[in-house]
């Protein structure tokens with residue numbers, strides 16, 4: 115039985131928007147009471163509407179943002195209140211690939227320096243050794259050695275993304291949070307990177323949190339998938355089950371909207387109707403109630419709790435399912 | 440859009456008028472510390488009014504540079520068009536003066552950039568930036584009317600609470616919201632040609648569907664031509680009429696969308712289609728990536744640029760460059776007016 119690597123308990127990230135002595139502070143519930151756990155060697159996919167809090171959750175896990183509430187337990191240690199100094203040594207074990215690669219690449223450094231830096235920080239190898247490691251990393255992500263002497267702006271979108279990936283795998287971490295890590299890549303390079311992540315996973319029990327909008331990609335790489343809506347997890351189950359029989363109406367809408375790679379099967383994709391709510395003014399009761407095609411009276415008053423289905427590792431937050439029970 | 444044979448019988452003159460944009464044998468070079476590199480070499484394609492042309496290909500193959508060339512936004516001073524031409528409504532735009540180019544870009548050709556943060560100004564609110572587009576494009580609108588129009592456009596691209604978001608700065612938005620702000624800015628110009636560089640990669644599929652629908656509606660209304668750069672073959676299948684496949688600065692295949700999916704003919708295109716994970720691919724197994732990597736631009740093979748990775752490569756492929764030529768696959772009921780492929784050994788490749 116692989117060990118639990120990461121445990122997230124009731125994590126929240128409430129961002130204060132306005133605050134002055136005459137008006138009440140308003141909060142944006144970017145992440146709200148999120149709990150899940152992740153085993154070594156496992157991949158948890160994270161999908162959901164744009165703006166639902168995936169990147170915020172990712173940043174909080176690595177403590178790039180101070181959580182407003184909840185706990186993060188990594189390798190048995192409660193790291194929720196670690197100082198940034200304490201986090202430096204943990205960075206060796208947990209890494210992030212940012213949605214926007216420029217967030218992690220210093221534009222004034224050459225790619226060679228960017229890739230050698232992690233080894234310098236952790237005092238690994240000598241100059242020659244570090245250079246060799248950096249070159250090996252480039253090859254792994256399919257970039258030529260000449261890239262060493264170039265600067266990030268000299269690369270295409272997908273090439274920059276691959277530099278970010280090379281940097282993230284440099285120290286052989288136990289966990290990588292991949293925030294849209296492969297979405298800027300063409301199918302073939304994307305397949306290459308996914309193959310690389312899968313084999314790293316087998317070799318060294320690498321765990322992944324994999325955020326992406328391409329649902330076929332998420333399905334391919336994930337063991338379990340969590341669906342988020344307005345800061346909350348609304349469904350969490352095995353990848354297989356989610357794609358075959360999604361239960362939450364939002365998950366159903368998402369799965370049915372996957373574009374089909376066949377021009378003869380063009381169809382009008384289902385677009386959700388109703389007011390798109392925001393994390394600032396969330397609808398009362400179930401946050402999806404303003405757009406849910408199956409909304410009932412009680413949905414508008416009472417928020418459904420995330421509950422496990424009887425006898426199954428399938429979590430869902432929807433009154434419909436409670437009624438089935 | 441019809442893809443029938445009737446089109447082929449149109450007289451060539453009218454066809455010419457329909458092609459709102461033509462890129463002809465475009466070559467672009469970048470000066471780098473280690474000397475000049477040819478980023479684009481012999482890139483040709485054309486787009487018709489009201490049509491959507493997909494641009495797909497290997498990461499780093501030159502799609503964004505092609506877009507930048509059309510926009511007149513190659514990085515200065517080191518990025519230059521060294522050959523070929525770009526024609527807008529039949530006349531060359533590569534030789535236009537800077538102010539003329541600027542006017543064209545503001546009004547007739549607009550672009551959704553791949554990296555929103557390069558196009559959005561971090562120190563201005565998104566509302567101000569969007570209003571500025573209206574100020575340029577519809578000077579007759581009052582300040583108040585501009586704000587109303589801007590908020591309506593934010594709403595159209597699916598931004599919740601547009602009135603509140605109007606006053607936010609780019610860093611206060613999620614990745615997908617920034618992308619939609621940029622889409623809103625590009626569409627606000629009501630351009631003749633919209634270049635969309637990976638416009639929906641940061642969007643979930645339901646919002647993606649909504650944005651694509653919005654683009655199609657606008658296209659139906661205004662006859663705008665779209666050049667759609669994407670890696671998502673599902674989106675290509677849904678949106679595009681014609682597709683150009685690029686590899687290492689070359690166009691390797693140019694065909695209609697049906698032919699692309701039914702009988703891709705260039706070995707690179709075939710490899711690309713095979714590496715796509717499908718919902719029925721067995722999870723967590725190795726995908727079929729094309730073996731090897733693209734050579735660096737400073738060490739391109741002398742002959743066919745795909746030859747170091749191609750299983751059909753011969754001595755001829757290593758020694759000389761194939762041209763982009765018409766290909767009629769014997770057994771396919773071809774839908775295309777033209778199916779262009781750059782490969783010496785199409786018979787072997789497609790009968791294997």
Ligand SMILES: Nc1ncnc2c1ncn2[C@@H]1O[C@H](COP(=O)(O)OP(=O)(O)OP(=O)(O)O)[C@@H](O)[C@H]1O
Pocket residue numbers: 129142144163164165166167168169170171213393610611612613614615616641642643
């Ligand atoms: N610094 C900030 N100030 C104010 N609001 C913020 C800030 N950062 C994020 N938000 C808000 O938090 C919410 C969640 O954003 P986040 O970036 O986590 O979404 P996401 O799920 O990653 O979306 P996407 O798929 O578009 O990348 C959004 O409503 C966003 O506007």
Ligand SMILES: Nc1ncnc2c1ncn2[C@@H]1O[C@H](COP(=O)(O)OP(=O)(O)OP(=O)(O)O)[C@@H](O)[C@H]1O
Pocket residue numbers: 267268269270271272273298299300469471478496497498499500501502503504505514553736
């Ligand atoms: N400013 C620059 N200086 C030097 N080389 C550059 C510059 N910008 C791009 N390149 C090079 O030009 C080539 C084409 O880049 P381009 O951005 O057009 O690729 P792309 O097809 O858009 O790729 P992606 O799908 O990854 O966005 C790449 O190999 C890249 O390294």
Ligand code: SF4
Pocket residue numbers: 362363364400401402403406407408409410413418431432433434
């Ligand atoms: S609780 Fe009600 S509104 Fe919410 S998803 Fe379920 S049925 Fe829809």
Ligand code: SF4
Pocket residue numbers: 706707743744745746747749750751752753756761781782783784785788
């Ligand atoms: S020309 Fe030769 S190397 Fe190039 S794609 Fe065709 S068979 Fe392969």
Ligand SMILES: [Mg+2]
Pocket residue numbers: 168169170213293613614615
């Ligand atoms: Mg995000």
Ligand SMILES: [Mg+2]
Pocket residue numbers: 270271272502503504553636
């Ligand atoms: Mg690009």
